[in-house]
Amino acid sequence: MxxxxxxxxxxxxxxxxxxxxxxxxxxxxxxxxxxxxxxxxxxxxxxxxxxxxxxxxxxxxxxxxxxxxxxxxxxxxxxxxxxxxxxxxxxxxxxxxxxxxxxxxxRQARVFAAGDQGVTSIRFGARPRKSNAVVVWRPKR
CATH class of the missing domain: 1.10.1660.10 (Multidrug-efflux Transporter Regulator; Chain: A; Domain 2)
Structure with a gap:
């Protein structure tokens, strides 16, 4: 030490x-x-x-x-x-x-978009590239 x-x-x-x-x-x-x-x-x-x-x-x-x-x-x-x-x-x-x-x-980003390619951050209002991806976000107040 x-x-x-x-x-x-x-x-x-x-x-x-x-x-x-x-x-x-x-x-x-x-x-x-x-x-x-x-x-x-x-x-x-x-x-x-x-x-x-x-x-x-x-x-x-x-x-x-x-x-x-x-x-x-x-x-x-x-x-x-x-x-x-x-x-x-x-x-x-x-x-x-x-x-x-x-x-x-x-940054007005969704928190996560998870799909076959892994977990990524996407900008507010955008959709993930694959339709089978799961998106979790916190709504704006």
Whole structure:
């Protein structure tokens, strides 16, 4: 793992040692090692295989502690964190697709025309070349 430039550091940058992350999260370093072993957190690793945690990891560890205090099992916590990560990825994909659709709308293009030749973008008002092609568009408002 290369050293990040100060301009590149954000909440996802793994810069904290296990002792620092454990202290910020309010847990024992051995507990943090156990969480790593069972997959509750997945720290970055240096070239020497030393764990490095981000501020996002610390936030997750605090959530783990809160859920554990409420009686949620470690497997249940692992599943909740997994679903939260999946949800974040899906939201990012939705944003990416919405941006793509907006770019097509700005050009007044239909979104897709699909046929034997594959998927292509066609300009507004045009018809696909083959009559058996499927066209999907968003009507103008």
């Amino acid at each position: 290369r050293r990040p430039n100060l301009d590149e550091i954000d909440e996802n940058t793994p810069i904290l040692s296990i002792a620092a992350a454990a202290e910020l999260a309010g847990i024992h370093p051995q507990t943090l090692r156990q969480y790593d072993r069972i997959g509750l957190v997945e720290p970055g690793r240096t070239a020497g295989n030393t764990r490095r945690y981000s501020l996002r990891h610390v936030q997750q560890l605090r959530e783990v502690q809160a859920m554990s205090a409420e009686g949620v099992s470690l497997e249940g916590i692992r599943r909740v964190l997994s679903l939260e990560d999946e949800n974040a990825e899906l939201r990012a994909e939705i944003r990416r697709l919405q941006d793509q659709v907006e770019r097509h709308e700005d």
